[in-house]
Amino acid sequence: MEIWYLETSAVNFFMEGHSVDDALATKQLQLNKGREWRLSPITLWEILMTSDEVRREEILYFCQHLFSRELLPSPAELIIPYIRQGMPKVEQAREMKSTSRIADVWRDLVDDRNKTFIIDHKEVRERVKLIQSFTKNVHELIKHGDLVVGSDKAFSGLDGSLSNLVKELPFIQSGEPASSEQLLSYKVALYYIMIVLCAEADFDNEPIKVFWQELGIDSTADRVAYVLRKLPALVHRGPFCVMAYMTISQASGKYPRGVWFDSLHSIYMTYVDRIFTTDGHFQGLRDIIPEPILQQKIHHMDEVELIHHNSNQFGVPNT
Known part of the structure; x- marks a missing residue:
């Protein structure tokens, strides 16, 4: 079927x-x-x-x-x-x-x-608006090339920038060549990984909660560190990679309010x-x-x- x-x-x-x-x-x-x-x-x-x-x-x-x-x-x-x-x-x-x-x-x-x-329904709309606000940051990231992660974000406690985090990926540290377009997609994918996987900012986050409970990792910063160390492939293949491509494709011009949902819809192409x-x-x-x-x-x-x-x-x- x-x-x-x-x-x-x-x-x-x-x-x-x-x-x-x-x-x-x-x-x-x-x-x-x-x-x-x-x-x-x-x-x-x-x-x-x-x-x-x-x-x-x-x-x-x-x-x-x-x-x-x-x-x-x-x-x-x-x-x-x-x-x-x-x-x-x-x-x-x-x-x-x-x-x-x-x-x-x-x-x-x-x-x-x-x-x-x-x-x-009012609560649903408010929650969606909160999650969508994160995508404004990633839109600016794509337009301006970098984003400093501050303490007011959902992934508080993490110091540095997405560019520096990308440099910590094992395959980047080993000297694997990457074009500017690839580096941008890595940064956007990593941003979504931080929001969805590490900070659990989604509607249905029960599978993610169970995943981190099994690993015994509670803090968002420790989760990001785990991703960089153990799950680096997530930035260049799989669901987050597709989300990154969808977001990048909408980067020119004014911020598109529907980019969050579009990026989530795009995941289903694989399945x-x-x-x-x-x-x-x-x-x-x-x-x-x-x-x-x-x-x-x-x-x-x-x-x-x-x-x-x-x-x-x-x-x-x-x-």
Whole structure:
């Protein structure tokens, strides 16, 4: 079964001009063709940030009819197993199903479409804004070339700059050549490692908490030191590397507020068969990411031909 991933902009695009019956028919048609349309926890968090309550519930209700009851794993659920596998160039196949709390709720909502999320939406938006504020720093880093890490950041207690930290990477110290573009991607990837992996600044951080508990490492500075010493490959391959490419592709011009979510969405390229979007930033990512296989997975909705199939009264497409 192929997994097709629609990031948030593609969900909104597909919803326009289509009914719930269309969603049911599309779901069944795609399953018949061996394709499972999936959401991720990131998509749901973005939808839950919608301030217009009526619009938010309309989107959720449509998604309950269109998408699989299984969510893709959260970023943390992808990152930690990747590390445990030894950060390979090619990962061992594993089941792409989230076991997070939001995934449990989503399964319940798809099974009973009369249900919806009961959460504090204001709190969600405030938390997202806090996390998004970190990406302003990395945007400045890319534009100006360096960033001094101060004591007011989430990773307090760490002294120095990202440039100096990159110089501490074992493969850099050994004299491995690196272009200015590569060094920049290492710095951005390391920044995200510090935020997500070391400071646990994400929605679903339980797998990360368990990871550090098993290692007995509590302080953020000690975690960064551990990454530099034991996990240096994280800066040049794997999820954080893809996040860095997405962020760098958006670096020119004004700070893009959605870069945090875009960077998280980009992680899924490695784990799905296709990713659909209406966001031009993914086209920019496709232009700079060096892996042809990943480039081919990105499909902008302007490049997709939508074909209408008539369905019966039960939402099942006519053959």
